[in-house]
Amino acid sequence: MTITNIALEKNGAPMYRQIADAIAEKVHNQELLPGTRLPTHRALADALCVTVGTITRAYAEAERRGIVEAKVGAGTYISHTDKPLWTFAAPERPGITSFGYNVPPSINRADVFADALQQLASHPSELNSLMLYQPPSGIVRHREVLSQWLGHHGVITSPSQLLFCSGAQSAMQLCLLTLCRAGDTILADKFTYPGLMSLAKQLQLTIKPVEMDDEGMLPESLRAACQQYQPRAVYLTPTLQNPTTATMGEARREAIIEICRDQQLVILEDDINGLLPNERPEPLVNLAPEQVIYIGGLAKTLAPGLRLGFLHLPEKFYPHFVNALQNHSWMISPLLTAMATILLENGAANQILDTIRIDMKNRWQRVKEHLPDADLRYHPHGFHGWLRLPDDWALSDFLAACKDNGLEVKSAELFVPPGYGAPPYIRLAVSAPPTLAQLEMGCEKLAQLLANPPISEFAL
Ligand SMILES: Cc1ncc(COP(=O)(O)O)c(C=O)c1O
Known part of the structure; x- marks a missing residue:
């Protein structure tokens, strides 16, 4: 397999990056195998009609990503590496x-974040406007882009019901602060996310565990717990539950929703891991948007350091949650939502x-x-x-x-x-x-x- 036929876009990313990306892609697809010798700088420059300097930069970039190795006097080879595309060596702790x-x-997210920062920097008037107070519900276009991206991943939302938060944990805190008073009870799976228990402790709420099986919460146990405890809400992670990995099938989802409708019980659907599987059952919010507060975030799919989460709220709750967010921090930094918007729009988040x-x-x-x-x-x-x-x-x-x-x-x-x-x-x-x-x-x-x-x- 050769790289002399790489298609380059004149008006795309810098040539050297396009060449490095193409090499990475071919390695990823196993079209180029470890140990394969790449063409000399001169030969590839001639084949692709670019300068030798561009190829030197492209190979250096591929080497920086760990995809190729330059051997002095012998040429450039595809690395024998156990690192898949884009990984970078995070610090290790010896012996642990x-x-x-x-x-x-x-x-390795550095490249895509650098691009997004550069894009922001190249529009000074937009950058200036991001430095101002915005409405607490955030910039409408940012919510529209998020809604579209979620739709692409099977989560149906309306931009006017989305609210940015500082991560999913903060979104959960906003839910409990807005819906509950000290002394209230929340139902959760028998094994559940420790972040929920910590919040409940701080807010003087009680968590009552409900029996579960390989598909998550058992409908009949939920019904019984509703009657016994008169809970304020039920917290569920229907897809890739933390810690058990339980994922509810369609029938289980329907059964749980039916009980919650019947009991007028608000569902807190934590979908933090829901976008990881490339095939997943319908989120509860698609099936019962009036009953579900959807909790999501970009920590697991894009970057935890971005600290960006979001809620999708039934209309009747929206103003109360906006008020709670105002009390907390007025708004989520528009600079962060702008960064996320670029990455969701330009395909980097999907990549x-x-x-x-x-x-x-x-x-x-x-x-x-x-x-x-x-x-x-x-x-x-x-x-x-x-x-x-x-x-x-x-x-x-x-x-x-x-x-x-x-x-x-x-x-x-x-x-x-x-x-x-x-x-x-x-x-x-x-x-x-x-x-x-x-x-x-x-x-x-x-x-x-x-x-x-x-x-x-x-x-x-
Ligand atoms: C089930 C669950 N919900 C929420 C969170 C919090 O996510 P974030 O990092 O967006 O605050 C986590 C983090 O691990 C989690 O496992």
Whole structure:
């Protein structure tokens, strides 16, 4: 396979970047295999009708991304690397493999963010207007672009019902502050997101856990809990639940919505992981927009550092939430929503999401190779898995052994409300190790531990 036929766009990105991108794409698609020798600078410059300097810059850019290696006097070769496209070497912690936090894998976003910043910088009057106070509901065009992007990913929203927030966590806080008073009860899955429990504690709310199975909350248990506790709302993560990865099928979604309609119970639909799978069931907001407050964010799909989340609200709630946002911070920084708008519009957000999916699939393949017999639930595009420990391991002993072996994992205890017992499960964030080599090293250690439970003590 050759690169002498790369199609270059005269009015597109700089030539050297187009060439580096094309090489990356061919490596990604396995059209160029590791060890392949690339044409000399002169030969490629002639073939593509560009200067030798452009090729030198293109190869340097590809080398910077870890795609090619220049060997002095021998030419440029496709790297023998275990790093997929766009990854960058995030800092490692010697001796520690972190399976702790549900962070996106290390993607090199520097180029696309640099482009977006440059685009902002090249429009001074727009930049000046972004420096002013805006309406708390944000700039209409930014909401329109977000709505369109969500639509492209199967989430139906109306721009006039969208509200930007500082991440999904802040969106959840806004929900609880606006809907609840101290002493109120919220229903949640039996295992649920610790960020919800922390908020509830701060706001003096009670979380009541509801039984769940592999598809999430059980409808009959929800109905019973409604009658027993008169809850203010139910918090659900119907797609790729944190921590169990449970995903509700269509029938389960319908059944849950029917009960909530019947009980006039507001659904807080946390869809933070919902865009990761490339095929997913309809979000609840599509099925019952009047019943659902949709919580989303760009942390898992684009960049956690952007701190951008959003809510889609039933019309009757919208003004109350705008007021709550005003009380909190008046508005979300228009500079951030402008950055996000550029990346959602120019395709970079989709490119990053595609890369995350490819990378996660690759990561899970490696995990399965190392832990073929583990009782592990996961989705190939999801960040975390839910691992049941073998019977011979007690949860506390396993956590201690992980710590001794430099493995950071999250115990099931973190995902149950205070006072409720935790079964022997751990959450593994497979997206977290900075490199594939670290991931594999961590998996080897885990495999060793799982296969070697301690000899049980007995008492006389
Ligand atoms: C289920 C769930 N909801 C909400 C959040 C918060 O997301 P953000 O980083 O956008 O605040 C997280 C973060 O991990 C999460 O796992």
